[in-house]
Amino acid sequence: MKTKLRLDQVAKSYGSVRALRPTTLDVPEGEFLTLLGPSGSGKSTLLQILAGLTACDHGDVWIDGRLSTDTPPHDRGIGLIFQNYALFPHLTVAQNIAFPLEMRRLPRAEIDRRVARMLEVVQLPHVGDRLPRELSGGQQQRVAFARCSVYEPSIILMDEPLGALDKRLRDDMQTEIRRLHKELGATILYVTHDQEEAMAMSDRICLMNDGGIAQLGTPSEIYFRPRSVFAAEFVGHANFIAPTPASATSKCMVRPENIRLLREGEKADTVVDAILEDTIMLGAFSRHVARLITGERLVAVNWSDEKGAPHHPGETVRLGWDACNTVHLAAEVGR
Numbered sequence: 001m002k003t004k005l006r007l008d009q010v011a012k013s014y015g016s017v018r019a020l021r022p023t024t025l026d027v028p029e030g031e032f033l034t035l036l037g038p039s040g041s042g043k044s045t046l047l048q049i050l051a052g053l054t055a056c057d058h059g060d061v062w063i064d065g066r067l068s069t070d071t072p073p074h075d076r077g078i079g080l081i082f083q084n085y086a087l088f089p090h091l092t093v094a095q096n097i098a099f100p101l102e103m104r105r106l107p108r109a110e111i112d113r114r115v116a117r118m119l120e121v122v123q124l125p126h127v128g129d130r131l132p133r134e135l136s137g138g139q140q141q142r143v144a145f146a147r148c149s150v151y152e153p154s155i156i157l158m159d160e161p162l163g164a165l166d167k168r169l170r171d172d173m174q175t176e177i178r179r180l181h182k183e184l185g186a187t188i189l190y191v192t193h194d195q196e197e198a199m200a201m202s203d204r205i206c207l208m209n210d211g212g213i214a215q216l217g218t219p220s221e222i223y224f225r226p227r228s229v230f231a232a233e234f235v236g237h238a239n240f241i242a243p244t245p246a247s248a249t250s251k252c253m254v255r256p257e258n259i260r261l262l263r264e265g266e267k268a269d270t271v272v273d274a275i276l277e278d279t280i281m282l283g284a285f286s287r288h289v290a291r292l293i294t295g296e297r298l299v300a301v302n303w304s305d306e307k308g309a310p311h312h313p314g315e316t317v318r319l320g321w322d323a324c325n326t327v328h329l330a331a332e333v334g335r
Ligand SMILES: Nc1ncnc2c1ncn2[C@@H]1O[C@H](COP(=O)(O)OP(=O)(O)OP(=O)(O)O)[C@@H](O)[C@H]1O
Pocket: 014, 017, 018, 019, 020, 037, 038, 039, 040, 041, 042, 043, 044, 045, 046, 193
């Protein structure tokens, strides 16, 4: 697969603040890559360097196989969408979308054709004559996407584009952005600090911490095979368990759905006794919280069982998990 974007040992500091440690990252053409991480982990800095809006102190940026470290933003062929995607309030939706094409002095007929097509793509064919304030937040977001995509950038950078929207609208827009990604075939770099959003949307997730890449992998790899305590805790719930004497790692982890509340006589590679503190029935799943003699709490999420004996807080239960579901963690990966 052709590499679309490459960061080679790119680093950035603001005075004494190290916003980005020397970072190397390859993004293949057509990939949807999400930068996920806590506030201040360097996500926006990385995106801004790619966009050319911030200069890096060290390293190089390659776009489409061309050295682009010093290329000005408007010559990078990159579309940008940020959280405060300001549409021009005094221009109609169609005029907003046409704007980048007018800047590029395309013929009028070509502009009209592309604007009409983009309005179809974002499924807003009838709002071209409206002003932005006559649209809902989600519709405005789609217009912003149309304005950014209309000149067909092959790379689109999005920094928390759904941050300002409510949950329902976010869900709809996530689906919409995925659909547009497929339709346009663009390479998308997407910044969020919302792990569920990252899981739902990405081909790969670049998990960032403390100005560096903590882990790079598919959503499934990051969830099931986190390499560090940070990665295990940042994505999903992590049950930390004592490492076996033979293992060289400092900590081990099991996901809640891999810990079973064992029935009478049921076996598992590791079995521990615990006091059940709480059971919450969530529909298809039930979530159990149990305390070990050592005081640690484990969370188990199992299929709900209508016919099984009901569980009560305070009762002693047996929890079990299998060796293949035990993940060995290195504490300091990515630091
Ligand atoms: N212009 C600036 N001047 C000084 N420090 C900055 C500047 N921009 C970013 N920083 C610092 O660099 C670090 C990384 O910031 P960055 O915005 O890249 O993080 P982020 O992961 O995008 O965070 P958030 O999710 O809060 O947007 C932070 O410590 C931040 O305070």
